[in-house]
Amino acid sequence: MIHSLAYGDFRYFRMARTFLGRALYWTGVYLVDGLLVDSGPPNLARDVRRLVSELGVRQCVTTHSHEDHSGNHALLAGALRITPLAHAVAAGRLAQRDAAPQLYRRLAWGVREPVHVAALGDWLETPHHRFQVIHTPGHAPDHVALWEPRRGLFSGDLYVAPKLRYLRADEDVHAMIESLRRLIALEPVALFCQHRGQVEHGSTRLRHKLEFLLELGERIQALRGRGLDEAEIARALPGSDLFWRLWTGGDFSKRNFVTAFLRPRS
Ligand SMILES: [Zn+2]
Numbered sequence: 001m002i003h004s005l006a007y008g009d010f011r012y013f014r015m016a017r018t019f020l021g022r023a024l025y026w027t028g029v030y031l032v033d034g035l036l037v038d039s040g041p042p043n044l045a046r047d048v049r050r051l052v053s054e055l056g057v058r059q060c061v062t063t064h065s066h067e068d069h070s071g072n073h074a075l076l077a078g079a080l081r082i083t084p085l086a087h088a089v090a091a092g093r094l095a096q097r098d099a100a101p102q103l104y105r106r107l108a109w110g111v112r113e114p115v116h117v118a119a120l121g122d123w124l125e126t127p128h129h130r131f132q133v134i135h136t137p138g139h140a141p142d143h144v145a146l147w148e149p150r151r152g153l154f155s156g157d158l159y160v161a162p163k164l165r166y167l168r169a170d171e172d173v174h175a176m177i178e179s180l181r182r183l184i185a186l187e188p189v190a191l192f193c194q195h196r197g198q199v200e201h202g203s204t205r206l207r208h209k210l211e212f213l214l215e216l217g218e219r220i221q222a223l224r225g226r227g228l229d230e231a232e233i234a235r236a237l238p239g240s241d242l243f244w245r246l247w248t249g250g251d252f253s254k255r256n257f258v259t260a261f262l263r264p265r266s
């Protein structure tokens with residue numbers, strides 16, 4: 001299922017695999033001036049192939065190596081004879097097949113094919129826009145945001161929501177906080193989120209997320225100071241992560257927040 005939206009000259013294609021007519025997990029790609037930002041999950045390859053055949057894609061970039069964002073880069077490289085772009089850190093990861101993606105990832109997104117990508121420089125140009133490439137690790141070590149001061153910020157998965165009930169096991173929350181600070185300093189008006197589409201009041205939204213994380217970190221440290229172990233701290237945090245914990249086999253959990261905040265900064 002693909003829905004198309006236009007934000008001025010930015011087009012957003014929101015897509016999801018469906019089960020019994022219901023979307024399982026929404027994600028999306030943007031098209032700006034022939035530049036495709038992310039390529040969607042591998043299990044939507046047929047839809048993406050049809051989409052790009054109609055769109056005149058000349059360049060393709062990925063915000064990070066997660067397969068719901070980079071899943072059709074191999075298809076694009078083959079069908080359009082273009083070399084996708086990604087942060088240098090992503091190149092090694094994308095060149096290999098994922099060794100053993102968890103079951104929930106295989107079900108929600110499918111397994112991506114390996115692809116050769118070229119490393120992004122500091123800038124990415126299209127006929128009408130010039131994007132600053134900003135390395136924003138945390139959600140993934142190879143995550144980048146793309147900044148066009150006149151239009152806004154492609155925020156990848158750094159924003160997604162102001163409050164999170166869970167963290168992936170491989171996320172680095174300290175790096176995420178630093179990356180949020182870097183993006184807030186740009187004072188973006190609009191965010192272009194892969195999962196949500198255009199989000200207004202960008203810098204305020206990013207600030208809310210930063211404040212949420214800082215408060216959560218303080219709370220975790222305070223509970224640690226009272227002698228609680230990681231499991232006890234996770235249970236003491238508000239909200240339930242039960243659904244996500246079960247569905248992802250523990251890859252998304254509150255406990256991961258605790259582990260990540262208590263891990264020394266790298
Ligand atoms: Zn991601």
Ligand SMILES: [Zn+2]
Nearest residue numbers: 066068069157
């Ligand atoms: Zn994502």
